[in-house]
Amino acid sequence: MIVVTGATGNLGSATVEHLLRRVPADRIGVSVRDTARARHFADRGVRVRQGSYEDPAALRESFAGAEQVLLVSGNDPAADMVALHRNAVEAAVAAGVRRIVYTSQHGAVPGNPYRPSDFHLATEALLRGSGVAWTALRNGAYGPLDLVLGPWRRTGGIAGPQDGPVPYTDRADVAEATAVLLAGDRAVDGPVALTAPAAVTLDDLAETASRLTGRTVARVVQDDEEWVAGQLAAGVPEQPARLMLGWYRAARAGFFAEPGPLLTELLGREPRTVADRLAAGADG
Template structure:
């Protein structure tokens, strides 16, 4: 059995949808905080059990019978991410899982400037120390999160943001599909695997794509880091959130997100979606 955590979220929920196309439903289990929100999976024959990183006993029960467990990274910015993930890893080991997979990030490093990266790196070390074979899905920075950084560029004709660097923006839907392939294709990946789009681009490049999409010039304007935070706060973003988002920019300038890998293309058997694809789809919608 394959057990997936966080399956009511966008990422692992999409992974379960892909799993349902590849294996019988009775071979899939999900562990979720609120089983009522996963009724649509239960109705299709997926085993649904409650579980969270705050409840080790429930996790062990939800992982019962699992050969593989896919752990989603915590989305609580105030949590001790590695400590929470440790609970999941230990529950999977105690349940007898033969492989643990984890949704990591391409910038996983203990000394990265990206705030979430040290937690991912610490979790990967916990996996390496677990005694169970493991896979870290080092997904590229998700393309949909561009909306957090680009601002109202369609209205203003401007992409006003701090200096950046190349980023291999990656569609979350592609990462979800790749996870399902890795879980089911009979050729598992050991250790970390980087899953990114084929090209790393800057905000200058994105401004050019945006110009093509809307048929008028979209200008890239560089603003100082503190000014960007102040603008976000003035427009309603809580300052702690704005400063957390700001950390993306020095990390990008340090090339933390510049790596590209053919692995995602190979797993999907097609080209991953690009930033230009995402902008065109969003504009069409």
């Protein structure tokens, strides 16, 4: 059995949908905070059990009988994510899971100024010491592009701090590739990049947006503190603003510059590019 945590979230839910196309429903389980929100999976034959990273006993029950568990990483900046992930790893080991697959972060290496890389590295260390086979999918940035591009359609410009090359990755592709890996015979050990095959900068994205729209979309580079001040003025709390500033600094330092081939290999096709996503207009 394959058990997916966080299966009512965007990535976890999409991964389960792709698993359902590849393996019988009775070979899939989900571990969720609120079982009512996973009723649509239960109706299709998926095993639904309550479990959260705060409740190790419930996790052990939700992982029972699983050969593989997909641990979708938490992202609450106010929580001790390493302790919560430790609960999940220990519950999986106690349940007799043979392989743990963890959703890590591209560029999770020492010295990365984007702070979430710290808890991803710490979680990978927990996995390394668990005694169980493990895979850390260092997923490329797969959030909505407008999170980085801002309201460029309205303003005609992409404003933000100096960046660097990033292999912006489509979340749907990450979910599909994760399902392929979980459902297939191929084993991938340790940390591996799961990213789009090409890294681009915001200058590149401005050029792409200009070509697609037929109007000039300018790239406006802002001073770091000027950008933070603008975020605060727009109502963004300081903590998430500075967290995002750390992401820009990591990008400009090259921490996200190197993509990997695994996503393309698992999909058996070329992943969606940023140009595809901008042309579709679905998420910017």
